[in-house]
Amino acid sequence: MSYSIGTTYEGKNFTYLKEIIPFVRHIEVSPDSIAHKKNGIISVNETAIKQLEWIDNATGISILLHGVGLSIGSYDGYSKDYIKLLDELFGKLNNIRWHSEHLAYTMVNGENLGTMLTLPKTDEVLDMICTRVDTIQKKYKKLFLLENVISMLPSSACKYSDAAFLNKITSLTGCGLILDVYNLECDAANFNLNINTFLEELNLNTVYEMHLAGGATDTELNFKMDIHSQLLADSTIELAQTIIDRHPINLTAITFEMLEEFVGHHGSVAIINELNKLSEIFNYELTAFAD
């Protein structure tokens, strides 16, 4: 099995994009980070569109859209502005492999929480999420993936385990999953998630993409944070290998996530080294995305 290796691009540094392109087979783009409002209407900024069109037309690299602001778990509805961005991007780009969002909420009653919170794993939430996933999949007719996010608050009353909840959503809707390996490490450190039990229970055949990242620990509150500011720890790569060893049959993409604000801190050479390391470890082949 071979995997497509990719990384994050947030639309602000075309020189950096051109530097990393030879070392990736896909680029993960967050519609939220390339959006702006003009005359009160949300849209993708023109510079970013041109860069994505360049990826689309000149490189043969796949684009994976990865949302932050859909807020699919808000009780009062998901973001219509985010949907407008998806409409625009699907209308302009040909090479979008799939799109995805975090299984979480960021907005409540029109207010931004400033972070993502996990959802209670109840039947009420299950029904709401599945209905919304169905609507999104019907609208775009592209594979839609949901990602596990880290828990920042202790769980409220739950009927399902983490893995059982994800299994329910994927089996009821046919959507897939992004498994964020670093987030699993965070949950293990912060809330004693038993990763082995989680992986035993999760239907790994619904996983299409893995996210790998490095973060930091808040030493004051002793909390491992999902902030994508660091290069990869050995433990994260080892856990990814453990998951691959379980042969998830639909897994084809591995994305190294790095916040654009920290790219300059590490330098593009360090990012490229990380991508090369992942390629060597996970048997990268150019045919990984052949249809």
Place this chain on the structure above:
Amino acid sequence: MNLQHLQTDLCALIKSRPAINTDDEYISHINSSKHLVLVKKIALWWRKIQIENSCRLTAALLKSKNEFEITLSDFLKDAKYSAFREEVYIQFLQYIISTNSDALLFCVAEFELSLIQLKLNQHVQKFIIWNYEPYQIINDLLKNIFTEDTLIHGKYLVEISTNNKELFTVKNLN
């Protein structure tokens, strides 16, 4: 507790407002937990790195007064800020302009907002009266060496306009 009540109460706690269902065991537990402190801290951290990079002058001035984090924290509590990062720093500057009585901070925030609007190809025609010599302030803020001790008093008209060739012009009114 249903999802609406849960999310509404957690939102209130994150914004440092009282929850509605204070008798609920879970909400009460969260309210006194380190995790709520953490959520607020992380929300602040995300906005901080975005705003530091995008509003360099205003952030540097606030930092020189040791007011950056508290102002940002107030903004997060008070303002219905956008989910889109390219909007948040503009909203932050607008918040500073609308809520701050410090004349220099007002001038710097207005100046920076006008430059951002210019960069976004919006039509801009802005005149700002500064009570201090602007070039030194801008220079010192960009180098993170600003101190109020070196301010040069006077009256200066700063113009930021789409019609000008320069980003901005300064006219000494003394």
